Amino acid sequence: xxxxxxxxxxxxxxxxxxxxxxKRGAWEIAAQKRRFKKVIFWGLGGGIAVLAIGGMIxxxxxxxPVPESDIVSRSGFHWHSELAIYVKGVKQELSPNIGxxxxxxxxxxxxxxxxxxxxxxxxxxxxxxxxxMLGKFFKNWGKDMRSFGANMKMTVxxxxxxEYENYIMHDKDKIELYFD
Numbered sequence: 221x222x223x224x225x226x227x228x229x230x231x232x233x234x235x236x237x238x239x240x241x242x243k244r245g246a247w248e249i250a251a252q253k254r255r256f257k258k259v260i261f262w263g264l265g266g267g268i269a270v271l272a273i274g275g276m277i278x279x280x281x282x283x284x285p286v287p288e289s290d291i292v293s294r295s296g297f298h299w300h301s302e303l304a305i306y307v308k309g310v311k312q313e314l315s316p317n318i319g320x321x322x323x324x325x326x327x328x329x330x331x332x333x334x335x336x337x338x339x340x341x342x343x344x345x346x347x348x349x350x351x352x353m354l355g356k357f358f359k360n361w362g363k364d365m366r367s368f369g370a371n372m373k374m375t376v377x378x379x380x381x382x383e384y385e386n387y388i389m390h391d392k393d394k395i396e397l398y399f400d
Contacts, residue, residue, distance in 0.1 A: 286346070286348060290348050290349050290350070291346060291347070291348055291349075292347045292348065292349055292351075292352060292388070293343070293346070293347040294345075294346055294347075295345070296342075296343045296344040296345055296347060297341070297342075297343055297347065297391075298340070298341070298342045298343075299340075299341040299352075299389070299390065299391035299392075300338055300339065300340060300341070300391065300392065301338075301339045301341065301389045301390065301391070301392070301393040301394075301395060302336065302337045302338055302339070302393065302394045302395065303337045303339055303354075303357070303395045303396075303397070304337050304394075304395070304396045304397070305337075305368060305396075305397045305399075306396065306397065306398045306399065307368050307369050307399045308369070308399070308400065312368070313334070313335060314329055314334045314335075314337050314339075314361075315329065315334065315361065316329060316330065316331035316332075316334040317329060317330065317331055317334075318334075318357075318360055318361045319357075319360040319361075325360050326341065326342050326343045326344075326351070327339065327340070327341055327342075327351075327352065327356060327357050327360055328340050328360065339357055339389070341389060341391075349388050352388055352389050353385065353386055353387065353388055353389070354383075354384070354385055354386075354387040354388075354389055354395065355384070355385030355386065355387075357389075358385070365384065365385055365397070368397070368399045369399030369400055370399065370400055371399065371400040372384065372397060372398070372399055373397070373398040373399075374387070374395065374396065374397050374398075375395070375396045375398075376393055376394070376395050376396075377393060377394050378394070
């Protein structure tokens with residue numbers, strides 16, 4: 221017998237029961253697919269999260285520690301240094317708002333006191349010597365310290381200094397650069 225003849229011999233109640241079973245089977249298949257997708261989603265998401273956390277832990281553990289001798293402060297500070305640049309005896313003005321923009325650099329100038337050569341050193345957290353080197357200020361400015369001329373001479377608080385780019389600035393320093 222074929223399916224058509226069989227279905228004619230079934231009562232209305234039996235036909236409804238068969239349709240219900242078919243729907244239940246289809247629903248169960250759809251539910252299994254949803255469960256499978258959920259397991260895959262959470263499994264991949266969990267795996268990615270474990271990898272990310274593991275990577276951060278590895279990065280923190282693997283990076284070399286900062287030697288104590290290279291740390292200037294562990295809790296940040298707000299210092300001011302002054303920089304004067306003289307080219308053939310003529311004082312050059314510092315540009316206002318060096319280091320201020322989309323990314324606010326901790327070492328910067330403001331428009332109101334750039335004329336006096338004020339450099340603001342506003343750091344939070346751990347501050348290393350390399351963070352407050354004079355060369356870093358020139359990098360923020362986008363200038364090469366030696367681009368002003370030849371025969372550079374530097375004084376810090378009236379004393380000659382030959383550290384130039386590697387000079388570590390301090391609060392109330394008066395730095396003067398002279399170029400021929």
